[in-house]
Amino acid sequence: MNDVDRARLEAVALPSRKVAAREDIIREGEVPENVNLVLEGIACRYKVLPNGRRAIVAFLLPGDFCDLHVAILDHMDHTIGALTPCTIAEIPRTTIEDLTANWPRIARALWWATLVDEGILREWLVNMGQRPSDRKLAHLFCELQARLALVGLATENEFPLPLTQEELGDTLGLSTVHVNRVLQQMREDGLIRLQGRTVSIPDLARLKEFGEFNPNYLHRNNKHDGAHHSAAGALLPGLRRR
Amino acid sequence: MNDVDRARLEAVALPSRKVAAREDIIREGEVPENVNLVLEGIACRYKVLPNGRRAIVAFLLPGDFCDLHVAILDHMDHTIGALTPCTIAEIPRTTIEDLTANWPRIARALWWATLVDEGILREWLVNMGQRPSDRKLAHLFCELQARLALVGLATENEFPLPLTQEELGDTLGLSTVHVNRVLQQMREDGLIRLQGRTVSIPDLARLKEFGEFNPNYLHRNNKHDGAHHSAAGALLPGLRRR
DNA sequence: CGCCGCCTTGACCACCATCAAGTGGAGTGG
DNA sequence: CCACTCCACTTGATGGTGGTCAAGGCGGCG
Numbered sequence: 001m002n003d004v005d006r007a008r009l010e011a012v013a014l015p016s017r018k019v020a021a022r023e024d025i026i027r028e029g030e031v032p033e034n035v036n037l038v039l040e041g042i043a044c045r046y047k048v049l050p051n052g053r054r055a056i057v058a059f060l061l062p063g064d065f066c067d068l069h070v071a072i073l074d075h076m077d078h079t080i081g082a083l084t085p086c087t088i089a090e091i092p093r094t095t096i097e098d099l100t101a102n103w104p105r106i107a108r109a110l111w112w113a114t115l116v117d118e119g120i121l122r123e124w125l126v127n128m129g130q131r132p133s134d135r136k137l138a139h140l141f142c143e144l145q146a147r148l149a150l151v152g153l154a155t156e157n158e159f160p161l162p163l164t165q166e167e168l169g170d171t172l173g174l175s176t177v178h179v180n181r182v183l184q185q186m187r188e189d190g191l192i193r194l195q196g197r198t199v200s201i202p203d204l205a206r207l208k209e210f211g212e213f214n215p216n217y218l219h220r221n222n223k224h225d226g227a228h229h230s231a232a233g234a235l236l237p238g239l240r241r242r
Numbered sequence: 243m244n245d246v247d248r249a250r251l252e253a254v255a256l257p258s259r260k261v262a263a264r265e266d267i268i269r270e271g272e273v274p275e276n277v278n279l280v281l282e283g284i285a286c287r288y289k290v291l292p293n294g295r296r297a298i299v300a301f302l303l304p305g306d307f308c309d310l311h312v313a314i315l316d317h318m319d320h321t322i323g324a325l326t327p328c329t330i331a332e333i334p335r336t337t338i339e340d341l342t343a344n345w346p347r348i349a350r351a352l353w354w355a356t357l358v359d360e361g362i363l364r365e366w367l368v369n370m371g372q373r374p375s376d377r378k379l380a381h382l383f384c385e386l387q388a389r390l391a392l393v394g395l396a397t398e399n400e401f402p403l404p405l406t407q408e409e410l411g412d413t414l415g416l417s418t419v420h421v422n423r424v425l426q427q428m429r430e431d432g433l434i435r436l437q438g439r440t441v442s443i444p445d446l447a448r449l450k451e452f453g454e455f456n457p458n459y460l461h462r463n464n465k466h467d468g469a470h471h472s473a474a475g476a477l478l479p480g481l482r483r484r
Numbered sequence: 485c486g487c488c489g490c491c492t493t494g495a496c497c498a499c500c501a502t503c504a505a506g507t508g509g510a511g512t513g514g
Numbered sequence: 515c516c517a518c519t520c521c522a523c524t525t526g527a528t529g530g531t532g533g534t535c536a537a538g539g540c541g542g543c544g
Contacts, residue, residue: 029458045364047364047368049368049372049373049454050454053372055367055368055371057364057367057368058364068357069357069360069361072350072353072357073354073357073358073361073461074461075458077361077364077365077458077461078364100346100349100350100353101346101350104342104343104344104346104349107342107346107349107350108314108342108343108349110353111314111342111349111353111356112314112315114353114356114357114360115310115311115314115315115356118311118356118359118360118363119311119315119319121360121363121364121367122289122299122300122319122363123319125297125299125366125367125370126289126291126297126299128367128370128371128415129370129414130295130415131291132531133531133532164489164491165490165491166490172371173370173371173372174532174533175532175533175534176490176491177492177493177532177534177535178531178532178533180490180491180492181492181493181532182532184492212291212292216271216317216319217319219315219319374499374500375499375500406522406523407522407523408522416500416501417500417501418522418523419500419501419502419503419524419525420499420500420501422522422524423500423524424500426524
């Protein structure tokens with residue numbers, strides 16, 4: 001993706017809109033006319049089970065597309081909700097279809113974005129299935145630190161975590177009570193500290209070791225997006241400027 | 243994808259090769275020169291953890307691409323291994339790059355395939371995190387029935403399951419012992435029957451109900467692939483003929 | 485001030501892992 | 515044809531991780 005492509009993509013976005021925390025952005029089954037892109041805030045993909053429990057299957061950070069799916073697939077197979085207040089850019093679905101048909105480099109950049117999403121999902125699946133709860137949390141924190149750092153929202157030893165313990169539980173398949181206890185233990189062990197809504201990490205290497213975190217699945221060296229690290233990440237400055 | 247596109251894609255495949263059961267097709271970290279496509283047999287994506295346990299994160303059935311990733315991303319972030327003897331078609335990576343750059347409809351069909359994979363991953367994540375082991379198995383069986391039926395390898399009440407209980411455990415994050423006990427219970431309850439390497443389902447609706455299976459995430463109505471249901475599924479007859 | 489989310493703590497117990505041993509069938513070689 | 519081996523499946527006993535239920539603390543906001 002070069003500057004011309006980037007300009008082309010910026011040009012097609014509709015004015016951004018605000019979404020309050022805990023409000024849905026798109027619901028399962030819908031066939032929305034626009035594709036959504038997170039500019040600010042944290043959103044999540046989730047499904048609700050028959051027993052009422054919510055399963056969070058992805059976090060959407062600034063620069064992430066919510067639903068490129070609907071430009072290609074027919075309907076949403078899950079819901080997207082804002083975890084914090086969010087600013088969302090909308091791009092008409094027809095525009096995406098036009099871009100992918102006529103601008104191969106943009107098509108590749110978008111495809112790249114979905115492949116990275118897929119890599120993250122595979123890693124979450126491993127995390128979910130095979131690790132004890134303390135390592136699950138450690139792994140998740142490492143990923144959040146890495147991904148937030150890519151868009152300038154985290155440092156080597158600190159990142160904002162505007163999630164409740166219940167939301168962490170919905171993400172990792174743990175009960176709220178157990179998340180609470182595990183977090184306390186991790187604090188005692190000096191793996192993390194929690195002050196207000198930010199996590200600080202005394203020793204990132206140690207946390208990575210403990211959480212068996214290997215960032216290769218994030219594919220941070222994106223050759224299709226120049227210096228930037230996510231297809232839309234490249235657009236953030238331009239889109240925010242409006 | 244129309245007939246011209248399909249012919250174009252068929253034309254670029256190299257002669258197929260055979261892979262023995264339990265042999266790897268591509269390993270984590272590799273940057274292969276060809277993209278692989280399963281023609282016959284069942285393969286899986288997996289990662290190995292520091293403690294030696296294997297996590298299976300996807301099944302690859304006939305018609306599924308193994309590693310479109312490497313045409314776009316840089317390296318494999320997981321390994322692909324054959325679970326049964328497999329026949330694999332190879333397509334040069336450069337050809338994929340050429341196709342995606344110059345044949346938008348093919349590019350979209352491939353992108354579509356990765357989006358469906360992503361949908362399956364999300365559903366696996368839900369399954370993994372939120373359901374008790376018997377429902378996990380039920381859900382997995384329903385998915386296998388549905389996906390195998392799409393390529394003509396399953397009927398409404400029977401499908402081949404050439405997997406060991408250990409492999410099922412690696413997939414669902416359960417111990418072999420526990421998989422065994424749960425399967426027995428499911429047989430007692432009349433949810434499934436196992437004879438040799440095939441599963442038969444007395445009452446598919448009941449199994450779906452029990453496993454909370456909703457096939458919407460498989461996106462079986464693919465408008466980008468004409469009558470067929472997977473990008474490569476459309477190619478299977480042509481490629482097998484060689 | 486009072487309410488409502490969110491976090492915290494305790495008691496109890498179930499699901500599922502682990503360890504260990506044993507069964508049975510398929511393939512192999514004497 | 516019959517040992518022998520190997521691998522998948524099976525069964526039992528035991529214990530820990532993490533779920534559930536219930537109650538209490540605590541800070542923010544109207």
